[in-house]
Amino acid sequence: MVEMYDEDYKKRYVFGADYGTSEFKYGPITQGERPLAVENRGYFPEKSVLSQIMGVDREVVVGKDVTLFLESGAELATRLVYPMREGIIAKDDAKAWKVVKELTRYALEEFKPKGWGFNGFYVVAALSAVAPRYMYEMFFDMFDSMAKDAGLVHSATIIPQPLAVAIAHKKTSCVVVESGHGNTQFAPISRAPIRGAVIALNRGGSDANAIMAEILKDAGYGDLVAEETLVRKVKESLGLLPADLNSAITFAKNNPDAVRAVYAVPGTRLKIDLAENSWARFLVGEYVFNPNHEIFQSYFRRGMPRPRDTKVGDVVFYGMLDMAEAITTAVEKCPVELQPLLYSQILLSGGNFSWKVPEKLKNVCVDSAMKIKRMMAEKGIENVEVTMASEPQYSVWRGCIVYGYAVPASYSWSWEKMEGWMNFYK
Amino acid sequence: MIPRAILERKVINHMSKQGLKFEGSNVEEGTLRFVGDGSTYVVKMLDETDGKPELISAALQSAFWAVKGERPYILVPKSMASMDELMAIRLHGIGLLLYGSHEIEELPPIVKHMRGDKKEDGSKVSVEHDSILHMLERIERLERLIHKMNEVDALVSRLERLEVLYGEISNKLLALEGARPLHIKTTVLDIPSKSNNPGSEIELPSFMKDNPWLDILAGKG
Numbered sequence: 001m002v003e004m005y006d007e008d009y010k011k012r013y014v015f016g017a018d019y020g021t022s023e024f025k026y027g028p029i030t031q032g033e034r035p036l037a038v039e040n041r042g043y044f045p046e047k048s049v050l051s052q053i054m055g056v057d058r059e060v061v062v063g064k065d066v067t068l069f070l071e072s073g074a075e076l077a078t079r080l081v082y083p084m085r086e087g088i089i090a091k092d093d094a095k096a097w098k099v100v101k102e103l104t105r106y107a108l109e110e111f112k113p114k115g116w117g118f119n120g121f122y123v124v125a126a127l128s129a130v131a132p133r134y135m136y137e138m139f140f141d142m143f144d145s146m147a148k149d150a151g152l153v154h155s156a157t158i159i160p161q162p163l164a165v166a167i168a169h170k171k172t173s174c175v176v177v178e179s180g181h182g183n184t185q186f187a188p189i190s191r192a193p194i195r196g197a198v199i200a201l202n203r204g205g206s207d208a209n210a211i212m213a214e215i216l217k218d219a220g221y222g223d224l225v226a227e228e229t230l231v232r233k234v235k236e237s238l239g240l241l242p243a244d245l246n247s248a249i250t251f252a253k254n255n256p257d258a259v260r261a262v263y264a265v266p267g268t269r270l271k272i273d274l275a276e277n278s279w280a281r282f283l284v285g286e287y288v289f290n291p292n293h294e295i296f297q298s299y300f301r302r303g304m305p306r307p308r309d310t311k312v313g314d315v316v317f318y319g320m321l322d323m324a325e326a327i328t329t330a331v332e333k334c335p336v337e338l339q340p341l342l343y344s345q346i347l348l349s350g351g352n353f354s355w356k357v358p359e360k361l362k363n364v365c366v367d368s369a370m371k372i373k374r375m376m377a378e379k380g381i382e383n384v385e386v387t388m389a390s391e392p393q394y395s396v397w398r399g400c401i402v403y404g405y406a407v408p409a410s411y412s413w414s415w416e417k418m419e420g421w422m423n424f425y426k
Numbered sequence: 427m428i429p430r431a432i433l434e435r436k437v438i439n440h441m442s443k444q445g446l447k448f449e450g451s452n453v454e455e456g457t458l459r460f461v462g463d464g465s466t467y468v469v470k471m472l473d474e475t476d477g478k479p480e481l482i483s484a485a486l487q488s489a490f491w492a493v494k495g496e497r498p499y500i501l502v503p504k505s506m507a508s509m510d511e512l513m514a515i516r517l518h519g520i521g522l523l524l525y526g527s528h529e530i531e532e533l534p535p536i537v538k539h540m541r542g543d544k545k546e547d548g549s550k551v552s553v554e555h556d557s558i559l560h561m562l563e564r565i566e567r568l569e570r571l572i573h574k575m576n577e578v579d580a581l582v583s584r585l586e587r588l589e590v591l592y593g594e595i596s597n598k599l600l601a602l603e604g605a606r607p608l609h610i611k612t613t614v615l616d617i618p619s620k621s622n623n624p625g626s627e628i629e630l631p632s633f634m635k636d637n638p639w640l641d642i643l644a645g646k647g
Contacts, residue, residue, distance in 0.1 A: 008596075032631055033631050033632060033633070167637070167643075168633050169633075170633075170637045170638060172639065399633075401631070401634075402633060402634055402640065402643070403639075403643060405634070406639065406642075406643035406644045407643045407646050407647070408646060408647050410647060411647025
């Protein structure tokens with residue numbers, strides 16, 4: 001009887017928390033199809049200002065309240081903290097941990113039911129596939145304190161984001177490619193994450209922004225490149241993904257009018273026209289998938305940072321590995337028998353894969369799935385099926401909800417398997 | 427509240443049935459006096475408007491009469507004191523007459539005898555009286571425990587009734603969920619597991635429907 005109640009209770013109070021690089025998506029199972037989202041950031045105001053405005057003595061402000069402080073200007077960069085920009089929080093980054101804790105508390109408090117019968121949520125947190133063990137430990141410590149202080153957490157578990165994506169898309173054997181702001185993860189999955197086979201690239205949406213900024217400078221808009229959000233919007237509007245970069249550049253030089261595009265900044269008089277530099281639109285998408293084309297060397301020489309190999313914990317983040325190479329490297333770490341199955345189910349997730357194909361450029365542009373397929377074919381790997389995650393911004397949260405709903409409440413956390421529930425309810 | 431005159435009549439009737447003769451009353455003291463068995467009985471009367479301080483005062487006064495060789499009783503409304511408190515008074519050689527809506531109930535004094543005490547006729551008091559007192563205290567403790575067990579039994583029955591109610595409400599909720607338009611969210615969504623409700627028509631979120639991971643994950647542990 002007790003077990004039945006535990007199980008029934010768990011299913012009512014499953015709570016998904018996706019700690020994405022730019023957004024924190026959260027909500028309980030009752031949210032239905034979509035979670036709520038706030039920017040994954042926190043603001044550390046001067047205490048006097050904070051107490052005046054908020055009437056409370058909180059060290060960090062998160063959620064919609066952050067907007068109240070954004071006009072502060074000069075000190076913004078030091079006071080506004082994005083804890084998950086690279087998917088990993090350093091052990092001693094106290095400010096980042098404070099933001100994560102406050103965001104989590106903010107999210108759980110928002111859905112805490114009033115009245116009798118609530119003993120805390122069953123929280124499923126999703127972290128980067130390359131998150132080191134100490135992050136798991138610190139997250140569990142955080143959930144423990146929330147269970148003790150406010151009864152917000154009954155039990156918690158942590159899963160890698162790619163596993164959540166695979167679950168949300170109902171794929172039990174696949175390679176999930178999750179591309180975020182700062183990095184891209186390649187995670188083979190076969191009924192569970194194959195942890196030893198995860199590959200990470202030190203390249204993400206921010207690198208596409210970097211080359212977009214260089215192109216804007218060349219086109220005479222150097223004064224705008226300091227505004228990161230504007231550069232990102234220009235990238236999303238004007239950036240293109242070529243099927244083959246050389247062919248696309250040749251096409252652009254022969255058909256300048258077909259490639260030329262203007263971006264009108266909403267709500268302003270500003271219009272960004274790349275004019276004779278419009279051919280460079282193809283560089284933006286190509287750079288995300290393969291930065292090894294010789295044309296990018298000129299950008300590195302003039303000062304654009306070259307993506308470097310870095311090591312965080314035990315994980316190497318490769319800088320210049322192209323995406324097809326990364327997929328094959330990850331898959332080849334798996335059992336040979338499994339490899340064909342994994343190649344046949346490649347799942348792309350993340351805003352970094354949202355490349356439009358304009359009608360008049362459909363002979364030279366492709367979407368991300370086709371690009372990967374072509375790159376894999378160039379490496380001699382056939383029978384590749386690539387699919388784009390639908391509503392990729394919600395995939396991780398949805399996977400968390402399914403995971404929390406299905407994994408039995410009696411299954412205790414195992415550090416060996418890195419799965420199960422860590423119980424905090426006494 | 428029962429008028430004092432009626433109370434007096436009830437006490438006189440009760441004591442008369444015990445073979446005692448009414449000697450008179452003292453309005454100022456609030457007492458009635460009786461004689462019989464060679465002793466004088468003094469009944470101190472308390473009204474329903476009196477409280478604990480009056481009860482303590484009456485007990486002290488009665489103890490004083492007991493020392494003088496009289497046999498004191500206190501007439502107390504049943505609701506005024508707990509059985510523990512009444513027992514404490516009786517252990518001081520004071521009898522109690524409890525009244526409520528019905529007849530008077532008499533609780534005789536409990537006289538503590540020490541080893542070596544002598545009765546009026548000179549014979550020794552049996553030490554068994556001590557044992558009896560201990561027994562009484564133990565019985566009282568047992569009565570309290572039984573009372574607590576009854577309370578636990580009542581709570582268990584209540585819990586069982588709530589369990590049945592919970593099951594009924596859950597079933598009703600499931601039926602309602604089936605009929606609920608998709609855009610309306612409930613505060614607590616009850617999604618049945620596949621194995622428990624194979625025939626359920628609940629509208630699951632699209633990402634849960636026919637999801638092969640449900641079976642894989644449910645088999646964990």
